[in-house]
Amino acid sequence: MLAQIYLDQHLYAAAFGMLEVAARSADPRALNMLGRAYERGWGVVRNIPAAITYFNMAADQGYGWAFFNLADLHMAGRDIPQDTALAQALYIRAAQAGVYKALTMLGLLLEDTQPPCPTTTAAARQYYQAAADASDCWGFLNLARLSLQDGDHAAAAECFQQVLQTGFRDCFLAMKALLPHIPDPQRSHLLHQTEARLRS
Numbered sequence: 001m002l003a004q005i006y007l008d009q010h011l012y013a014a015a016f017g018m019l020e021v022a023a024r025s026a027d028p029r030a031l032n033m034l035g036r037a038y039e040r041g042w043g044v045v046r047n048i049p050a051a052i053t054y055f056n057m058a059a060d061q062g063y064g065w066a067f068f069n070l071a072d073l074h075m076a077g078r079d080i081p082q083d084t085a086l087a088q089a090l091y092i093r094a095a096q097a098g099v100y101k102a103l104t105m106l107g108l109l110l111e112d113t114q115p116p117c118p119t120t121t122a123a124a125r126q127y128y129q130a131a132a133d134a135s136d137c138w139g140f141l142n143l144a145r146l147s148l149q150d151g152d153h154a155a156a157a158e159c160f161q162q163v164l165q166t167g168f169r170d171c172f173l174a175m176k177a178l179l180p181h182i183p184d185p186q187r188s189h190l191l192h193q194t195e196a197r198l199r200s
Contacts, residue, residue: 003033007042016043023054028063031055035069048079064097071105084109100134103127104142121146132159137167141174148181157186164193172197 003018016037022030035054038047052073058066071090074083088109094102107127113120125146131139144159160182163175176194179187 012037012043014043026057026061028058028061028066031058031061032063032066032069035066039069039073048073052080059093062097064094064099064102067091067094067097068099068102068105071102075105100131100136101138103131103134104136104138107131107139107142132162135166137163137171140166141171141178144175145178148178153182153186156182157190160190164190164197167197169198 003015003022006012006015006018019030019034019037023034031054035051035058036042037044038054039051040046052070055066055070055073059070067090071087071094073080074090075087076082088106091102091105091109095106104127107124110120110124110127125143128139128142128146132143133139140159140162144156144163147153147156147159156178160175160179163171167175172194176191176198179191179194182190
């Protein structure tokens with residue numbers, strides 16, 4: 001917890017020291033966060049192989065966020081070969097461990113299937129709905145995006161309201177980029193609320 005406080009204050013060197021000490025306990029949360037420090041370069045030189053080592057140690061204990069972080073690395077191919085199939089399998093493990101953001105990632109992977117077809121979009125929508133049912137803001141955001149594509153502005157506005165209730169800065173910024181596709185007066189009202197959340 002002290003390491004997280006240091007991270008929140010951007011005191012990365014102090015946070016890294018705390019995470020190193022915490023990880024000696026082999027607690028999966030501490031191992032995962034030490035992996036994040038190596039992945040992001042928080043108080044240490046960025047080192048993806050070291051990050052993977054610590055994520056794997058946490059994943060071996062069934063820790064959901066470790067599966068998610070490994071999936072992100074393999075999905076992006078940052079300093080390692082991109083492996084979409086492995087990323088998908090890891091997102092599934094993360095979702096099974098209760099990381100509902102992984103459901104959104106599985107939906108996005110389905111939407112990226114080539115060639116796109118209504119069946120994969122419908123399946124992606126189911127993943128987004130499952131994420132939204134677990135109060136994941138990205139699930140709501142992607143449901144809103146699909147509703148906009150369908151021309152269902154009322155459903156999109158309802159999902160955007162849920163984003164405002166469950167989201168955070170990055171999600172609000174992504175929502176703001178979608179708002180031009182919704183007509184007034186809903187657009188102006190939602191934009192006002194989004195700006196207020198970004199300021200708070």
